[in-house]
Amino acid sequence: MQKILIVDDESKIRRLYRSLLTAEGFEVFEAEKSQRANEILNKEEVDLILLDLALPDFNGDQLHKKIKKKSGKPKVIVASVYSVDKQRIRIPDADGYFDKSEGTDVLLSRIESVFRSSGSKAKALHTIPLFWPFISDKVVDAISEVLKTRWVGEGPLVRRVEETFQSMFKIPHAVAVNSCTSALHLAYILAGVHEGDEVITTPLTCYATVTPVLYQKAKPVFADIIPGTLNIDPISIHKKITNKTKAIVVVHWGGDPCNMDEIGAIARERGIPIIEDAAHALGATYHERPIGGLSDFTCFSFQAIKHITTADGGMLATLSKERAEKAGKLRWYGIDRNFHGDLYEKFKIEELGYKYHMNDLTAAMLLAQLEDLQKVLNRRKQIVDRYRDALKEIDGIELLWKQNDRESANWLFNVLVDRRDDFQKKLASKGIETSLVHVRLDVYPILGGNRQNLPGMDQVEPRYLALPLHNHLTDEDVEFVIQTIREGW
Secondary structure (H helix, E strand, O other): OOEEEEEOOOHHHHHHHHHHHHHOOOEEEEEOOHHHHHHHHHHOOOOEEEEEOOOOOOOHHHHHHHHHOOOOOOEEEEEOEEOOOOOEEOOOOOOEEEOHHHOHHHHHHHHHHHHHHOOOOOOOOOOEOOOOOOOOOOHHHHHHHHHOOOOOOOOHHHHHHHHHHHHHHOOOEEEEEOOHHHHHHHHHHHOOOOOOOEEEEOOOOOHHHOHHHHHOOOEEEEOOEOOOOOOEOHHHHHHHOOOOEEEEEEEOHHHOOOOHHHHHHHHHHHOOOEEEEOOOOOOOEEOOEEOOOOOOEEEEEOOOOOOOOOOOOEEEEEOOHHHHHHHHHHOEOOOOOOOOOOHHHHOOOOOOOOEOEOOHHHHHHHHHHHHOHHHHHHHHHHHHHHHHHHHOOOOOEEEOOOOOOEEOOOOOEEEEEOOHHHHHHHHHHOOEOOEOOOOOHHHOHHHOOOOOOOHHHHHHOOOEEEEOOOOOOOHHHHHHHHHHHHOOO
């Protein structure tokens, strides 16, 4: 069992760290002052110290210097402080740094990084996960305010978040719903997809893309993908069109926009509506235009692991006011909630509707999350840029294409890798999660259960893989992933 010494004059901090680290399987010691810390160090073979620089009996940097005179053990992570002119004070040869405002998850990551750099054989404190939900600091207050009102169901905040979404992404009309799957279902209904019709889409997507096609008793038809982007191939779309085709559904895989010019031209030529599944693509742009205002319908997701989350939630964007109004009715059983008058008139339901509406609690959370979206996107791009720069010349790894006429939302960072099983095992041995995220849909029994003739999909099937990408990744985490890959597999 590894031993950690907490040296901090704040008892509540010591209790917090003790609870956290004990749960992670460490033996923990505490010291309020340097004198007590020295006593412990004389008796115990401590592996790591969490050291507050601002100790009451003398400066923490003096204790740090005494420790460093030894053979390099224990390692020291310094809780850095600020001088009177608000400049961060750091000790140059500390093994790691930690700002107490960063939170315990960051502290665990720093501890793990220090053990990794020292070649420790101890198991990882936690994995570097593939996903980690982003929750803005503003969310708790936003939800609390709603709970003080009488509107917890669909109320004024739902309309406010629709208007905010329209403004942010230059979308003519937005309809808030309880999931992207619900948004897709409404889009299929509004596009006129019925029993016996065909819907062309990609085989590389979440099953939720085609689930509502089955609700409509229609048939998903899979077009091939482009190996360099993992997105649907316009040439294959054109070949798959029949007189039964009622919609073309594109998925911006990983947040990288599809070739919308070519797809749009095909759709206009044949008079077929386009539905964009933009679950991965919040904040992406194509020819400097935000995804959401390009096609007949675009569907967004705020599910747990998306860029920003409301635990579950979705948004349907459409270019048509008439379709937006109809979607607003269909999301609430077919009832027009904006109608004010005789109840018998209000409840003259003419078409089957659903319980797909968003509520004000979800809307409040989404409004708060949207305020931080650009920060989320900026950090994800920073991580992706570092991955691309570091991995571009490593044998056995092929990067997906980077296209200058579009900006990815960077929901996934995918690579094509040789000997994928060995690669995943190597990274897993270091606590790094990887995943295919989704597998080709044509092998699902409910969708036929047989690999279709899709050469592009066949080519990438044994090679595509996603690396960790989220806003909880530290720079140290990213560098550790890169270094682990550089070691080979």
